[in-house]
Amino acid sequence: MQGGRGSGRASTGQVRLWGHHAVEAALMNPERSHRKLWATREAIAGLAGELPEGFTVEYAQAADLARLVTRDTPHQGLVLECAPLEETGLDEVLNSADGQVIVVLDQVTDPHNVGAILRSAAAFGAAAIVTQDRHAPPESGVVAKSASGALEVVPWVRVVNLARAMEQMAEAGYWRIGLTGDAETTLGDALPTGPVALVLGAEGDGMRQNIAGHCDALARLPIGDAIESLNVSNAAAIALYAVATRGN
Structure with missing residues (x-):
């Protein structure tokens, strides 16, 4: 072979x-x-x-x-x-999203985590995940296996400038919420009624200051004191669930 x-x-x-x-x-x-x-x-x-x-x-x-x-x-x-999948543009996603949540990943580099986030994004009807091209894993077997089929159904938008991409989301009517354990407001209290972009930072380091500055709000998940933080893919799944069930 x-x-x-x-x-x-x-x-x-x-x-x-x-x-x-x-x-x-x-x-x-x-x-x-x-x-x-x-x-x-x-x-x-x-x-x-x-x-x-x-x-x-x-x-x-x-x-x-x-x-x-x-x-x-x-x-x-x-x-x-x-062959690799054809690239999807952010404009294309924003034009067709119809208010579906968008997941923004700031320098999340572990392919297992990106794959798991794709899987959760598919489960909760996200319009796309958006990453910075230079600081994200390539499309690969590891990502696809962790995504369990979701790589084929959730658009993966790769951009050169993540901050500029977030500005485009705001122009399209998205409320950008950055998840960080240091925030005073919980995610449930920060969620608006309109379209949401969830922004998650790198494993360990969290969001970069510039990306946090491009968020409309910062929020935390209401986890207990027994553990300091959650894996980024677990946090993404919980946040996507919160968006999907808001107001229910």
Whole structure:
């Protein structure tokens, strides 16, 4: 079998995805251009729908597939090589969002966290996640596996200037709420009735001062004293739930 162990960025410029949900969602996404699928026969049988006619499949044993992915990765018998998704512009999202929440990530670099946030964003109907291109992980198998299929359905907007992107959101009528444990106001009290952009900072360091300065309000989650803070993906999930259930 060709191809070595890696994070999910193939040397050919393609992206390598693995895991049942991530691969199945990518195969069902008409926006994806697929190159090749390595799989066990059992895993192929468990996929929803049918593969396109003439699709390249190389059958292999699970141990062979393990050489194509990151170490100790549960590939579940499926490894797909495909082209990266086309970039989505912020203008496109703002024009079609219809008031759906937007998640802004300031230098969140862990691909597992970004993937988990994508999954929560899909679960709670977010319009998109927005990251600064230079300080976010690339699209990869690790992100896709953690997202469990959400990479294919939630637009991921990469921008050069995150502060400017937040200004565009304000111009489009979004109320920008930055989450920080130092805020006096809780998220529930800070939520308006209109469109919301949730802004979350990097693991450990939190939001940069400039990004916090571009927020309309800063808020905290009402966690107890037993723990200092939450993982950024957990905080995002709770905040998205709060937005989805406000007023209920």
